[in-house]
Amino acid sequence: MAGRIRIGIGGWVYEPWRGSFYPQGLRQKDELAYVGAHLTATEINATYYSSQKPATFAGWAKAVPDGFQFAVKASRYCTNRRLLAEAGESVAKFTGQGIAELGDRLGPILWQFMPTKRFDPDDFEAFLALLPASVAGVPLRHALEVRHESFADPAFITMAKQAGAAIVYADHEAYPAIEGEDVGFSYMRLMRGQADEPTGYAPDAIARWADRARVLAERGDVYGFFISGAKERNPAAAQMLMTHLK
Template identity: 50%
Template structure:
C-alpha cells in the first residue's frame, strides 16, 4: 500500500478554508484530516513524551485504515553515542504508542545533521530497535541527514535489521535511495507557493516514482517542510494521482 500524508494536523494557516473549513472546530481537525489523507507523521513525539490517553484518542478519532508514523524522541538520536540510547528508546516504546494498535505505522528515528556514520555505533543503535512491543509489530526507519550514511555499508547494516533508510526528496539533505526494508519511507520537503505545492508535472513525477516503489512493498510518503501551508494540497494531489494503485 502507498500511504500519503503530512506532518501533524495543527497549523494555523491550514484554517480558514485553506485546508480546514471555516466552521470546523479545532478539536475535529484530526478527524477531518484523516478522511482526506491516508497517514500523518507525528512530530510532537520527537520533542517530548505524549500521554497514553493521547495515543488512544488519536486512534479513536481516525478511520480504521488510517496509519500514524511517529518520530522517535530526540533524546535517543541527538547524542554523541547512539549505542547509549537504550533507556530513551525503551521509555518511548513504553509511553503508550501501542495504544494506536494497527494504526501504528513506522517509527522515524531522525538523526542530527551533524551525526556522521560510525559502523560500530550505528550497528549498536539498530540493535536497540525491537521488531515488536506489547505484541504490536514495529517498523523502524532511520532518517540520516549526513552524506556519510550514503554508503553500501550503512545500507547493509539497515538491511540486516529490516530498517528503512528515509529518502529525503527535493531537500537540502542527502537523498539516500537504498532499499533496505520491506517498506519505504519518503519525505518530500520542497513545496512551493503554487496552489498544489508543485507544478502538475512535478506531482506527476513524484506520483510515478511512488507507484514504482509501491510495486516492491509498502510506501509511506509525507509532504513536509517547504511552503507548509501548501502541504495538504500537495498530499491530496498525490493521493488523487495514485487512486488507481491497489
C-alpha cells in the same frame, strides 16, 4: 501482492491550514478527524519533543478511520546524542510510552538524525540493535532519516537492510537522497514545496512522485509525507498526489 500507498503531512495542528485546508470554523479538536477523512497518513511530531500518555494515543487512534496510519517521530533524546549506543534507556522509554495504543493505526517509527550526525559504523550498528521488533504485542517498523552525506555509504545501506529498517528518501536541497534496499516498506519525505505553487510541487513533479510510489509499492507499503518547505501548501500537495494515485 502490491503494498498500500499512504500519503500525508506532518502533524495536524497548524494555524495557516485553518480556512485553507480545514473549513472555516472547524473546531480544533476535530482537525485530526478531518485529516483522517481526507488523507491516509500523518506524522506525529509531538513525540519528538516529549512523551505522551497512553490515553492520548488511544484518542488519536479513535479519531481516524480504518486504514489510516500514523508515523511516529521518535524522541530527540534517542537520536540527538554523541553516542547512539547509549540510547537504550531513551529508546525503551519512547517505545514504552503508549504507542501500542495506536494498534493497527501505527505506521513506521521515524528516527530522525541531526544534519551534523556523521556515520560511525560501530556506533550506528549498536543503535540499530536497540530498536525493538515489537512493543506490547504490536509489531514495529523502523525508518531512518539521516541527513549527513557520510551516510551515502554502501556499509550503511547494508546495515539498514540487515536490521530491516527503511532508509527515508529525502527530497531536500541539502540532505542526501539515499536509495535504501527492499525491507518490505518505503518512506519518502518531500520537502521542496514552494509557496507560489498552489499544490506546493508543480503538477508534473507530483506525477513523477506518483510514478515512484507505484514502483515502490511493488515491494511493500509506501509512506509519503509532504513536510516543511511551504508548509501551508502541504495538504494540497498530499491531496494532489492521492488524486494521481487513484
